[in-house]
Amino acid sequence: MTDLSVANTAKKTAFDVDAIRRDFPILSQQVNGKPLVYLDNGASAQKPVAVLDAMDRYYREMHSNVHRGAHTLGDRATAAFEGARETVRSFLNAESTREIIWTRGTTEAINVVANGLAPRLKAGDEILVSQMEHHANIVPWQMVAERTGAKVVPIQITPEGELDLDSFNSLLNERTRIFAITHVSNALGTVNPVATLIKEAKARGIITLVDGAQAVPHYQPDVQALGCDFYAFSAHKLFGPTGIGVLYGKAQLLEEMPPYQGGGEMIERVSFEGTTWNTLPYKFEAGTPAVAEAVGLGAAIDYVGRLDRRAMEIAEKALLDRANQLVETVPGMEIIGTAKHKAPVMSFKIAGLHPSDIGTLLDQQGIAIRTGHHCAMPLMAFYGVPGTARASFAFYNTLDEVEQLFTALQKIQRLFA
Missing domain, CATH: 3.40.640.10 (Type I PLP-dependent aspartate aminotransferase-like (Major domain))
Structure with a gap:
């Protein structure tokens, strides 16, 4: 089964994210009655069938x-x-x-x-x-x-x-x-x-x-x-x-x-x-x-190694670029860390909201992110914040999931505006 899964992935053209997602069984589940949107990859990434097998x-x-x-x-x-x-x-x-x-x-x-x-x-x-x-x-x-x-x-x-x-x-x-x-x-x-x-x-x-x-x-x-x-x-x-x-x-x-x-x-x-x-x-x-x-x-x-590394990097950059474009749709949202060269990680805060509350409310909508100091307390002290909310993307995430994240953040912001 493993060999077939890997072989099928190797034959994918361009970067077929839908086919790749089928290699990760955990992504097909629902959380709190919503399709899982897993954006906590920086903490721990999910496992393909090839690894499980x-x-x-x-x-x-x-x-x-x-x-x-x-x-x-x-x-x-x-x-x-x-x-x-x-x-x-x-x-x-x-x-x-x-x-x-x-x-x-x-x-x-x-x-x-x-x-x-x-x-x-x-x-x-x-x-x-x-x-x-x-x-x-x-x-x-x-x-x-x-x-x-x-x-x-x-x-x-x-x-x-x-x-x-x-x-x-x-x-x-x-x-x-x-x-x-x-x-x-x-x-x-x-x-x-x-x-x-x-x-x-x-x-x-x-x-x-x-x-x-x-x-x-x-x-x-x-x-x-x-x-x-x-x-x-x-x-x-x-x-x-x-x-x-x-x-x-x-x-x-x-x-x-x-x-x-x-x-x-x-x-x-x-x-x-x-x-x-x-x-x-x-x-x-x-x-x-x-x-x-x-x-x-x-x-x-x-x-x-069987994936197209360059195509993977392009796909992940597109996720982060789209997320950055949508920041202005959430009043009070601020990105923490705007370096020119970034991996697909978006650390942020929203005025009037505690990061842990953001994480809890997103989870209710099936969206998994990380909140807190991220084991980087000196960095948080530099920015003068107790912690941030962090969405970290992987190659199996989709642009539609980015849209779902921001739709959920807009909903949360309106609730507490």
Whole structure:
């Protein structure tokens, strides 16, 4: 069933959103008596049949622990698990699967790096992040800074929600040891010029990490072209399962970093006199891994890879463009974050309405969005708001759904005018 679903998608001409939507069973349901309009993709994207079937087939036909089983099921599971790692390597254009580490998600991936780089830091060193970071790319660095005496330094942003390049350049100095930046802001949709920023940082010998959680659903990153030392993302935002993510890291740095956790798989030899670590990537993968989830992520990447990437980006841009055109139809509506280069994310507020009320009232009309601080409290403080309402689009959304969103917002606004 999976193979047929994927094959059918591969044959689609131009960008047949109706056919693509049939690959996502959850989108056909009703919520509160209305057809579901799912616009919370920035939090977690939905899953195509190809992913559901791949994970189901794993459990039905090959479930076993990987690497050490001396039997057929173990061989099948290992082949599927490591095959998914190769799929990720190809997706990111990493040099080797040794550089692809399975994690529980972007958050754990960044914690792995922060923990691993801690021995390099001392009092007075600086870790450069931006004001638009998700908490996952702030808090781990704060924890490391507290342990080492280093300092987390924020790069300023502009009122439009773009990184202030003058601030960035002025903050780079001989004390800067690490530069960690989001590829795409989860709260604003801003696409940062990461290649340019990384080049500037690397020219000064600074280690670089990119949070790619919000980028990978919309763009295919090339870690070698970017030149970053680390790149992290989560499967569930890339139309894959929850509970698994990826850390790409340059092999030399990964070799030098201490393990994040101890236990099975990450060891080469254990005695009561001491332990030696396994080779990459297993050095950072203690315990039984999320095998089915890795298989699911591999299937998700394969699915997206069969789509026309350029056509997908054009379709998503059309959704955001139409949303921006309709803002003026809702009195008191204001977009938060108007960067020139944005992923299909619209963060907004409406005068006189609390974001959580907007979300609740939209849900009553079958429309799912995200509300709150979006795990970006420093960013919300910059804009002087407790939170925003956020509609985040994916390639399976339609222009008609954008219209439905604004019809619903107009209705809500009239109720409270």
